[in-house]
Amino acid sequence: MTDAVAVALEQWRRERPDLDPWPIGVVGRIMRISRMWDKEIKSFLAGHGLEPGEFDVLSTLRRSGAPYELTAGAFLRTSLVTTGAITLRVDRMQDKGLVTRIRDGDDRRSVRIRLTDHGLEVIDRVLPLHLDNEARLLQALDPEARAQLSAMLSTLLESYGDTGGQ
């Protein structure tokens, strides 16, 4: 069987034989997989009443450890979205009772975003299911392939200096 990107590569070789379309073999496939996973994960999370962006905030807070509290700026540095998106996510999550905003006493520009008890309960319940769901998406790869794939992706991220802030 050939995937959709293999077909596109073959078409390009026929139509533009003067060009070598090899980068599409990597970039096209990664973007295609990412879009498919976006939908899968969005649909999975919807079953638990969460948007992907909200799950992302919950995860980041949870794995930062007790007291499950980070400034809005700390999210920016790990999240690849703009400040406006963080503000809006936290607005929605506050309405849902997942997090609270706390003005910092020392630096009154700063806002600390903190997981509520409910938020902690939600992420601790959903995370294991989320991991199972992601593992299912990777079933086609054996453990060795998974490790090789992770390593190559890591090489790419490192080449972009992606350390998630600092």
Place this chain on the structure above:
Amino acid sequence: MTDAVAVALEQWRRERPDLDPWPIGVVGRIMRISRMWDKEIKSFLAGHGLEPGEFDVLSTLRRSGAPYELTAGAFLRTSLVTTGAITLRVDRMQDKGLVTRIRDGDDRRSVRIRLTDHGLEVIDRVLPLHLDNEARLLQALDPEARAQLSAMLSTLLESYGDTGGQ
């Protein structure tokens, strides 16, 4: 150096030692890379007056070969977006003079979308630059790694039955 996902994995192992977060090593990295590339490519294309979705339509038409014409449904089957998105993209591209809509004479429900001379000129000019740009994003990987990576990504897409329609 460690990438942002390696840091997240380490945090999870500390905070939830009862769980094995390995799927994040693959899924998290692919999604993170995809979002970074989305921005790079969007910014690159903006320099040529194109949106990513528009470039996608131009590419699909161009590589389908003369007469550079496909039905709206054919895009749907290769594109991972909804029918509404195709309609809106074609609306914008028609305004820009990149494509034209032609009602099919045989099946009058069907609309054939056709590259204009201008559209053909644009995609033939931008594509080589786009490939150079993508190659730049993959500089960190040697040719052998690129081939291995493509093969593993292809395995995943095939496991989802992704043949781009048919």
Place this chain on the structure above:
DNA sequence: ACTGATTAGCTTAGCGCTAAGATAATCAGG
């Protein structure tokens, strides 16, 4: 202390997309 630059976060118009429903043409069975 004062002043300009910087930092942290919020606001909002606009964008592309989705989801759900609508319209219109074609097909399939009796």
Place this chain on the structure above:
DNA sequence: CCTGATTATCTTAGCGCTAAGCTAATCAGT
């Protein structure tokens, strides 16, 4: 031929995000 189901596309309200500008607090140099 009808009639109901299907197919192809368009329409539109609403969503999350971006980009650009804003407010307010803090810092750095004099």
